[in-house]
Amino acid sequence: MLPLTYRPVPVALTIAGSDSGGGAGIQADLRTFAFNQVHGTSAITCVTAQNTMAVTRVDVLSPEAVIAQIEAVAEDIGFDAVKTGMLPNAEIILAVAQTVQKNNLQTLVVDPVMVSRAGARLIDEDAISTLKTHLIPHALILTPNRYEAEILSDQSIETLQDMKAVAIAIHQLGSQSVLIKGGGCTGDLQGTDVWFDGQQLEVLKADPVPTPNTHGTGCTLSAAIAAQLALSQPPLNAVKAAKDYITQALHHALQIGQGPGPVGHWFPLIQAAPLPPVTE
Numbered sequence: 151m152l153p154l155t156y157r158p159v160p161v162a163l164t165i166a167g168s169d170s171g172g173g174a175g176i177q178a179d180l181r182t183f184a185f186n187q188v189h190g191t192s193a194i195t196c197v198t199a200q201n202t203m204a205v206t207r208v209d210v211l212s213p214e215a216v217i218a219q220i221e222a223v224a225e226d227i228g229f230d231a232v233k234t235g236m237l238p239n240a241e242i243i244l245a246v247a248q249t250v251q252k253n254n255l256q257t258l259v260v261d262p263v264m265v266s267r268a269g270a271r272l273i274d275e276d277a278i279s280t281l282k283t284h285l286i287p288h289a290l291i292l293t294p295n296r297y298e299a300e301i302l303s304d305q306s307i308e309t310l311q312d313m314k315a316v317a318i319a320i321h322q323l324g325s326q327s328v329l330i331k332g333g334g335c336t337g338d339l340q341g342t343d344v345w346f347d348g349q350q351l352e353v354l355k356a357d358p359v360p361t362p363n364t365h366g367t368g369c370t371l372s373a374a375i376a377a378q379l380a381l382s383q384p385p386l387n388a389v390k391a392a393k394d395y396i397t398q399a400l401h402h403a404l405q406i407g408q409g410p411g412p413v414g415h416w417f418p419l420i421q422a423a424p425l426p427p428v429t430e
């Protein structure tokens with residue numbers, strides 16, 4: 151048996167924004183990679199001043215700075231899977247799309263981040279059309295939430311039937327598969343996602359977790375999918391494993407800050423070695 155240090159190490163790359171509150175974006179992605187036993191690398195697109203209640207400032211990096219980070223990782227370390235998160239403008243989306251093509255990237259998860267849970271717009275209006283035409287067609291898996299799916303399809307989502315119809319419509323944009331996430335839905339639909347890859351339409355169901363602490367759920371799910379792809383799982387298996395990860399992380403969500411707290415990425419540690427109870 152190979153000693154641990156000589157085993158091949160799966161590597162994932164996240165191209166996303168920094169969240170100073172630590173619940174979403176790059177911070178959520180790197181923690182998710184680690185707890186899925188994958189080495190995480192990153193290309194930061196922007197720095198948000200953000201907490202559980204609001205995004206108060208966004209400083210966007212140049213497309214050149216984003217590409218330099220991706221190339222630095224590609225030239226030396228390499229990566230087995232990539233996810234994109236907050237790509238704040240059309241220039242960055244175009245640069246990322248060109249780099250994806252240049253590196254012939256097959257295992258790309260595109261999380262089309264547009265608006266934060268707290269309602270803050272996270273990307274420019276014209277970035278949405280660039281995302282549609284230039285990046286989404288390269289995705290192996292596209293993971294819009296309810297609101298992003300409504301924008302991308304120009305259809306509204308109220309029922310499971312709507313989710314299925316929208317999954318089929320958005321697949322036409324050219325990604326190999328699409329996962330419509332139901333976190334923004336109400337009632338029973340809240341933990342329900344719909345997968346479509348052009349042939350297979352599958353409903354992935356988890357019971358709604360009754361927690362207000364859902365900051366970063368989408369980032370975490372797409373990062374976990376990328377990690378599972380880096381571990382050589384086929385797409386639908388990767389999505390199912392990632393769905394299990396986010397559901398458990400929601401059950402261990404953190405009550406921090408005054409708004410919705412982040413999900414509990416380190417639940418595997420808690421399950422392995424619970425902390426002693428807090429005493430007064």
Ligand SMILES: Nc1ncnc2c1ncn2[C@@H]1O[C@H](COP(=O)(O)OP(=O)(O)OP(=O)(O)O)[C@@H](O)[C@H]1O
Nearest residue numbers: 267295331332333334341342358359366367368369
């Ligand atoms: N309360 C909940 N109970 C069960 N599953 C949930 C809940 N909220 C979200 N999920 C699941 O979390 C995953 C992420 O979906 P969601 O729709 O929340 O993404 P998102 O809106 O992009 O997240 P973000 O908060 O990062 O913007 C999906 O698998 C969804 O079903």
Ligand SMILES: Cc1ncc(COP(=O)(O)O)c(N)n1
Nearest residue numbers: 167174175236266267365366
């Ligand atoms: C840097 C960054 N990326 C993504 C999100 C979306 O996550 P959420 O909708 O949970 O706020 C965010 N708020 N910040």
